[in-house]
Amino acid sequence: MILIRIKRLVASLIDFMVISFVILIPAHLITGLNYNIRIEFLELNPIQNSTNISLLMWIIFFTLIIFKDVFFYQSLGKKVMKIAIYKKDAILKNSLIIIFRNLLSAIFISFYPITIIFFGKSIGDIVFRTHVKNIEIENPKIV
Numbered sequence: 408m409i410l411i412r413i414k415r416l417v418a419s420l421i422d423f424m425v426i427s428f429v430i431l432i433p434a435h436l437i438t439g440l441n442y443n444i445r446i447e448f449l450e451l452n453p454i455q456n457s458t459n460i461s462l463l464m465w466i467i468f469f470t471l472i473i474f475k476d477v478f479f480y481q482s483l484g485k486k487v488m489k490i491a492i493y494k495k496d497a498i499l500k501n502s503l504i505i506i507f508r509n510l511l512s513a514i515f516i517s518f519y520p521i522t523i524i525f526f527g528k529s530i531g532d533i534v535f536r537t538h539v540k541n542i543e544i545e546n547p548k549i550v
Contacts, residue, residue: 408527411527411539411540411541412523412524412527414488414489414490414541415488415490415523415539416524417484417488418482418484418485418487418490419484419519419523420484421482421483421484421487422472422475422482422483422484422485423472425483426468426471426472426475427468429471430464430467430468430471431464433464434460434461434464469513472509472513472516473506473509473510473513474509475509476492476505476509477502477505477506480492480500480505485539489541489542490539490540490541490542491539491540491542492508492537492538492539493538493540494535494536494537494538499537504535504537507531507535508529508531508532508534508535508537509531510531511529511530511534511535512529512531515529515530518530
């Protein structure tokens with residue numbers, strides 16, 4: 408029980424770091440270039456450009472957080488930690504439930520570690536009656 412909670416937190420940390428890296432490197436390059444080169448498509452002063460770029464990067468960041476489990480039904484962190492989202496006893500492959508589950512978790516991101524540590528579930532898990540557990544190696548069921 409404790410091990411799965413630790414695996415979930417480590418998986419979330421991996422996802423957060425990878426997504427942050429993917430977002431922050433281009434953001435820093437763009438804002439760094441912004442002070443040296445005028446970005447024509449924005450037609451704003453450098454401070455307004457930086458604000459717009461920062462807002463765009465936050466939107467992309469949260470979009471990636473929300474959709475991280477949709478493409479392969481596991482995020483990179485879950486894949487590394489060998490865990491998956493289950494509904495009842497089958498791996499969840501309903502993209503709509505995954506998106507709304509992750510949306511709730513993203514909205515209440517500050518409570519995520521607390522709910523995982525004390526309850527073993529995120530707010531999205533509680534609302535959508537899902538749970539995360541180790542992947543069954545032999546013939547996992549798929550929903």
